[in-house]
Amino acid sequence: MSPIITGDFPQRRLRRLRANDFSRRLVAENSLTVNDLIYPVFIVEGKNVSEPITSMPNVNRMSVDVLLKEAEQVAKLGIPVLSLFPAIDHSKKSLLAEESYNEDGLVPRAVRALKKAFPELGILTDIALDPYTIHGQDGIIDDSGYVQNDITVETLIRQAMVHAQAGVDIIAPSDMMDGRIGGIRAELEDSGFVNTQIMAYSAKYASTFYGPFRDAVGSATNIKGGNKKTYQLNPANSREALQEVYQDLQEGADMVMVKPGMPYLDILRQVKDTFAVPTFAYQVSGEYAMLMAAINNGWLTEAAIMESLLCFKRAGADGILTYFAKQIAEQLQAGK
Numbered sequence: 001m002s003p004i005i006t007g008d009f010p011q012r013r014l015r016r017l018r019a020n021d022f023s024r025r026l027v028a029e030n031s032l033t034v035n036d037l038i039y040p041v042f043i044v045e046g047k048n049v050s051e052p053i054t055s056m057p058n059v060n061r062m063s064v065d066v067l068l069k070e071a072e073q074v075a076k077l078g079i080p081v082l083s084l085f086p087a088i089d090h091s092k093k094s095l096l097a098e099e100s101y102n103e104d105g106l107v108p109r110a111v112r113a114l115k116k117a118f119p120e121l122g123i124l125t126d127i128a129l130d131p132y133t134i135h136g137q138d139g140i141i142d143d144s145g146y147v148q149n150d151i152t153v154e155t156l157i158r159q160a161m162v163h164a165q166a167g168v169d170i171i172a173p174s175d176m177m178d179g180r181i182g183g184i185r186a187e188l189e190d191s192g193f194v195n196t197q198i199m200a201y202s203a204k205y206a207s208t209f210y211g212p213f214r215d216a217v218g219s220a221t222n223i224k225g226g227n228k229k230t231y232q233l234n235p236a237n238s239r240e241a242l243q244e245v246y247q248d249l250q251e252g253a254d255m256v257m258v259k260p261g262m263p264y265l266d267i268l269r270q271v272k273d274t275f276a277v278p279t280f281a282y283q284v285s286g287e288y289a290m291l292m293a294a295i296n297n298g299w300l301t302e303a304a305i306m307e308s309l310l311c312f313k314r315a316g317a318d319g320i321l322t323y324f325a326k327q328i329a330e331q332l333q334a335g336k
């Protein structure tokens, strides 16, 4: 180790700087600010709808009118980005997921309403077919149930273009098909959307921690005992995650993401150190559910939330998608 940062007791008492609040703050290596937050929300059709999600306490599915009120608070708090996840009525789901590229669908309508009311608030949309397929898989399946890559990518491109036309700021493909970033980027360029940003869910693992999300968007019952192991990464792997990130960057991603968050902090650190690009982490629904369950039982205090988010910063995240975004922004604003 460098002599500059080593030193032996008692010349160097490491506890000295920890003795006061002022010096702990002064020497803190990382901090969380409101600028690090992306707030994921669930949307549904209807008016004045706000329905609770059992496995995600305090998170509701909102109709667009309710979302606009929520977005006003989000913008006031200074949260940079809101990310939209639709729960689609079962009658609109199909094998080919045609509703995913309906110009008058729930997501494009929500994007247009949000961009009109709050032009400064960044809007991110998820690109994947799972809210729109009857089986809950992220793509189009063949007779054996296998998710087919290339025809799925064609549909994802259509979905992305509909979102771009609605005015979305950030397109975030979460489907893990090969080549989708390149396909979407080429079509955006050809259509003049040169400044539409892409945040790629690059290192997305086949995780059980997405369970509560699948309840929230209503794909859980559809996917039944199924899984997404033929396209999402194996939790045993890390070298492969770097290859995924490399490909997405080569194909035109502006930002990359690691998902889930806390169980994959090692991947986050490796991605940041290897590529030095804007890198995000998703504190997913299962992580939210775990923390809320423990907090609501009195087994953990609420301070666990801030600690969990700070760990992402320490591991190299430039920002975090978290269902706690609004709550934490309020806490930060209050100076706590």
Ligand SMILES: NCc1[nH]cc(CCC(=O)O)c1CC(=O)O
Pocket: 126, 128, 130, 138, 174, 175, 209, 210, 211, 212, 213, 214, 228, 283, 284, 285, 286
């Ligand atoms: N492609 C859909 C998608 N986009 C974000 C999440 C998970 C988010 C969360 O758990 O909070 C998922 C679920 C999945 O891949 O099954």
Ligand SMILES: [Mg+2]
Pocket: 176, 177, 178, 179, 202, 244, 247, 248
């Ligand atoms: Mg890939």
